[in-house]
Amino acid sequence: MSAGWLVAIILGIGALAYFFSAQRARLQRDQVDRAKEVPHSLPLYHGWFAFLISTLPALIVFLILSAVSNGLIENRVSAEVGTHVPDTAAASLQIGIVHNAAGALSRLGLTGGDVPATYATLRDQASSAGITMPDSGEDYMVPLAAGVNEDANAHRLLIQGLTLLLSIAGAVFAYSRIRIRLRARNEVERIVLWALLGASSVAVLTTVGIVLSMLGETIHFFSDINPLNFFFGTVWDPRFAAAGSGGSEGQFGLIPLLAGTLYIALVSMLFAVPVGLMAAVYMGEYASPRVRSTVKPLLELLAGIPTIVYGIFAVVTLGPFFRDLSAALAGGFAFIQAQSVFTAGIVMGVMLIPVVSSLSDDVITAVPRAMRDGSLALGATRSETIRKVILPAALPGIVGALLLTASRAIGETMIVVLAAGVAARLSANPFEAMTTITVKIVNQLTGDLEFNSPQTLVAFALGLTLFVITLGMNVYALYIVRKYREQYE
Structure with missing residues (x-):
């Protein structure tokens, strides 16, 4: 199941939770004695309360688990490639080739015993299917790419199952809480307030992320180059060094x-x-x-x-x-x-x-x-x-x-x-x-x-x-x- 279908199913669960919760709130409102007990919120707010409870937590958990899964898979690939290629620059290129091979295996539908033994064989099969692969791959990348696909599929099934269970649990929980005096309007406004706060924080967090992403590498640069020579130097001659040469003059x-x-x-x-x-x-x-x-x-x-x-x-x-x-x-x-x-x-x-x-x-x-x-x-x-x-x-x-x-x-x-x-x-x-x-x-x-x-x-x-x-x-x-x-x- 793709991520798009998963999100569509979650939204569908939220829509059903909205409909049944609003309908239950209307029935309770019609049956209650208005002189003794006044409904706090309109049925509309009960429906939105159920929709938000059944969709937002599930979507947030889906995004977090997906990011964690990608990180785990990337760490495994980096560790495996690092044992074969110690150079950092060359290793980054090899990691890209591994992901390319994993994509080719996925598009060709090759799993288990169908995975070829050599990279050249996989490249030839991919070429016959119209898939372009680099020529500089090595044989150890093929089983590693197959393992990447297996891990990704396993993680995907686990994440999708947990996300759907959380969405259904949220819908059931919200439906069970529908009462005449439930402060559904306050709950909905509180959730919307947090959503607006998160949206307003995007610009600030993005700026902080940009600064932090540059600051660490800048400090690394100034550990090799005198800041005075950088800020007050009048000659720009970086003298590019090829990958692996280790040149740092300039x-x-x-x-x-x-x-x-x-x-x-x-x-x-x-x-x-x-x-x-x-x-x-x-x-x-x-x-x-x-x-x-x-x-x-x-x-x-x-x-x-x-x-x-x-x-x-x-x-x-x-x-x-x-x-x-x-x-x-x-x-x-x-x-x-x-x-x-x-x-x-x-x-x-x-x-x-x-x-x-x-x-x-x-x-x-x-x-x-x-x-x-x-x-x-x-x-x-x-x-x-x-x-x-x-x-x-x-x-x-x-x-x-x-x-x-x-x-x-x-x-x-x-x-x-x-x-x-x-x-x-x-x-x-x-x-x-x-x-x-x-x-x-x-x-x-x-x-x-x-x-x-x-x-x-x-x-x-x-x-x-x-x-x-x-x-x-x-x-x-x-x-x-x-x-x-x-x-x-």
């Missing part, structure tokens, strides 16, 4: 990457802020309702375009255009490279225009109408009202919106890798290529490398650094908005 200076990140973000903000802010002023103060209802959705369509499309536009169209234009202006010498800070900043600025305009428009339209009318009544022109009344009143919100937009620019990857290149250098010339922290994170985690080498672990240090920078900008933006926000009636 220079991991953050300054070129940080400079490129901030430089490209600055260029993009210099382009996006004036255009987006003027668009927000036009839509909020000058545009008619008909024009606003048309222009605003069209402008916000830019935010829905994937960043890879912006990158392709930059590398195919805008970059060569700037290069050819500079060559025409300078008599054949192209002083603007096709991949440059300028190209990436302009394209990223186009992407950020709807972010700036939408956030600023919301802030401008939130300024009370009475302030506009009062300024106009005193004889100020429309432009003077905007410059001297509306924008100063909306300035804290606009500044917060710009800081949030800047943090969005700092975290961009695809536009930079296509429009600015991957050269880690320090340069004040915006017409030359530079790169950012996000691009190097991708580079360091790409390829067949040792996962415990500084060349790979530096990606976690870069990620944690970028996380701290963007988090600081977001916190400062919220601080600015809250401190200088005007309170209007």
Whole structure:
């Protein structure tokens, strides 16, 4: 039985529990003497109480047991592979091949005595059935993969049985508790409250998980590399080492990457802020309702375009255009490279225009109408009202919106890798290529490398650094908005 069918059966049990519990509550309500005993909750709440009791605990237990089962199977595979392949990087590849072999055995329906003796035989059988398997597998993987399937099937049957029993037990328990004075409404609201609390905790727990996942590897990286050399180094030369070579030489200076990140973000903000802010002023103060209802959705369509499309536009169209234009202006010498800070900043600025305009428009339209009318009544022109009344009143919100937009620019990857290149250098010339922290994170985690080498672990240090920078900008933006926000009636 698949997980989907199991969830459907549990929901079906919950639906039956809802129907019979609500029906029992109605019968009890009709039979009771209202003058002596007043029902506490409507039958609707009795039904929902039974539904939640019969479904939520079973689903939670199913998820927990499934995670534990996967962990146990993974530990067994890791231990078995580790006895054959002591190297960590090679072992991780072998573990993937074992899981691939287990999937092939499952799809072929091979169990017990039908399992082939060698990996080559299994690969040939899988190939004839249209299943692709790696060529680098070994014979010991076949019985291990068969054992993985047997354990998975046994665990699956046990988990499904326990989950169904728990669901049925919950339905019976909830049905037996149906009474006139049962506080079903309070119980349902308490369960919903805990569900809302859990949903609101997802963002916090996710942030904590991200930090912890990077922090451990970052500490491991700084145990091999001096933090001063990382944070204040001006040369980025990681010198990639092949898997198993044990090489750890290289220079991991953050300054070129940080400079490129901030430089490209600055260029993009210099382009996006004036255009987006003027668009927000036009839509909020000058545009008619008909024009606003048309222009605003069209402008916000830019935010829905994937960043890879912006990158392709930059590398195919805008970059060569700037290069050819500079060559025409300078008599054949192209002083603007096709991949440059300028190209990436302009394209990223186009992407950020709807972010700036939408956030600023919301802030401008939130300024009370009475302030506009009062300024106009005193004889100020429309432009003077905007410059001297509306924008100063909306300035804290606009500044917060710009800081949030800047943090969005700092975290961009695809536009930079296509429009600015991957050269880690320090340069004040915006017409030359530079790169950012996000691009190097991708580079360091790409390829067949040792996962415990500084060349790979530096990606976690870069990620944690970028996380701290963007988090600081977001916190400062919220601080600015809250401190200088005007309170209007």
